[in-house]
């Protein structure tokens with residue numbers, strides 16, 4: 001199936017862009033593997049007329065807005081994100097209405113409608129840098145992930161008004177089991193994504209976005225890592241540092257297999273079918289795309 005996809009991809013001059021949380025078999029046939037912003041920026045740099053986005057809906061939508069002339073395909077149209085879906089425009093507008101005059105800083109893991117209601121979009125890699133640039137007396141709303149917001153607030157030394165959303169994948173790590181694994185591997189570095197709860201982050205030797213975590217495992221002198229994010233990232237970590245050991249962080253069920261079911265909806269079969277039929281395609285209403293692009297472009301300017 002991988003060979004058939006690669007043949008079809010070459011015939012159609014298409015590209016496959018995958019998120020770090022995809023199945024390793026998908027990552028291995030991708031032209032680019034990275035985080036959501038990296039995926040959009042990579043698509044922008046290529047002339048390919050078609051991009052298959054192996055990730056979730058908000059990623060495909062962001063890529064479409066930043067690449068309006070490309071045909072953007074999402075292998076499974078049901079690949080949503082419960083964090084993004086939990087923050088609806090009605091709820092977000094109500095939340096905003098309680099803080100008149102607040103600047104709205106929104107995580108890229110949100111729908112286009114929420115992006116369109118925001119002043120700037122941030123990623124887990126650039127949120128601290130952007131928060132630090134805001135005037136000290138400016139009220140700032142941060143949404144939809146409260147844990148990332150709390151981390152950004154501490155790092156940037158800025159008070160943020162946190163929308164109460166969270167990612168169930170990153171909040172399902174067990175602190176109790178994490179302490180046990182740390183005791184068993186005192187030589188290991190605990191690395192965590194800032195969508196994890198504070199009880200996890202406060203024990204981490206390194207906190208960063210998926211791309212930053214990957215760099216840390218390559219560049220640091222540690223030989224063993226306890227990884228507190230979605231299991232898919234382990235594939236690139238093992239590939240890039242074959243002589244190092246990676247231990248997946250334990251979740252509340254006691255299992256070290258913390259996977260995002262939305263991300264894992266994509267399969268090789270669905271990728272082949274969508275590339276063959278060039279559907280389902282992501283299309284965005286022009287006025288929504290125009291409104292959502294404003295805070296995305298502001299993020300690019302501020303970073």
Ligand code: SF4
Pocket residue numbers: 056080081082083084109167168169170230260261262263
């Ligand atoms: S890992 Fe969390 S934030 Fe990312 S797509 Fe899955 S539910 Fe959404």
